[in-house]
Amino acid sequence: MQNIWVFIFLCLLASCNSKNTSTVQTEAPEAEIVQRVNWIDVDRYPKYGDCSMEDGRALQRECFETQLTAYLYNRVIKTDSLSKAPLYAVAQIRLEINEFGELKMLKLSEQEEIADRFPHIRATLEEGILALPKMEPARKKSKAVITTFRLALIFNID
Numbered sequence: 001m002q003n004i005w006v007f008i009f010l011c012l013l014a015s016c017n018s019k020n021t022s023t024v025q026t027e028a029p030e031a032e033i034v035q036r037v038n039w040i041d042v043d044r045y046p047k048y049g050d051c052s053m054e055d056g057r058a059l060q061r062e063c064f065e066t067q068l069t070a071y072l073y074n075r076v077i078k079t080d081s082l083s084k085a086p087l088y089a090v091a092q093i094r095l096e097i098n099e100f101g102e103l104k105m106l107k108l109s110e111q112e113e114i115a116d117r118f119p120h121i122r123a124t125l126e127e128g129i130l131a132l133p134k135m136e137p138a139r140k141k142s143k144a145v146i147t148t149f150r151l152a153l154i155f156n157i158d
Helices: 002-019 057-079 112-117 121-131
Strands: 036-038 087-097 103-110 146-157
Touching: 057 121, 057 146, 087 112, 087 121, 103 112, 103 121, 112 146
Parallel strands: 036 146
Antiparallel strands: 087 103, 087 146
16 A cells, blocks of 8 residues: 555656646747848838938838949949940849848849840849948838848940
């Protein structure tokens, strides 16, 4: 009988010990979560160059896209040689800005005329993007977020 009580006592002791095991946190703290936000859903667009953050969202977006496009276009035009033949073509660039304000090119879709005229356009754009000064990231609810967007480079050479 005494052996049964010892056995029951050991079973209770073992069951109490298993209830005291620590739980593993399955969710990351909110501060560590970096959201991916749609380009049109950000509260504040990334800041690059002389763009003012005091302007409304539409002006922030226009300034950012205009300045970035001008920089990348000038980078391609100045580094690649041009022939005198006229050209009207569009290159679409898909870009991502991370929560640290670093820009990277995800995809480049260019027309055949651009690829023929500027054979090194991809490398030139990637180098230009790497040479950009760090910019302020987009924000949603005052937190830095990752966002992707498309930018059109229009080649209109007469």
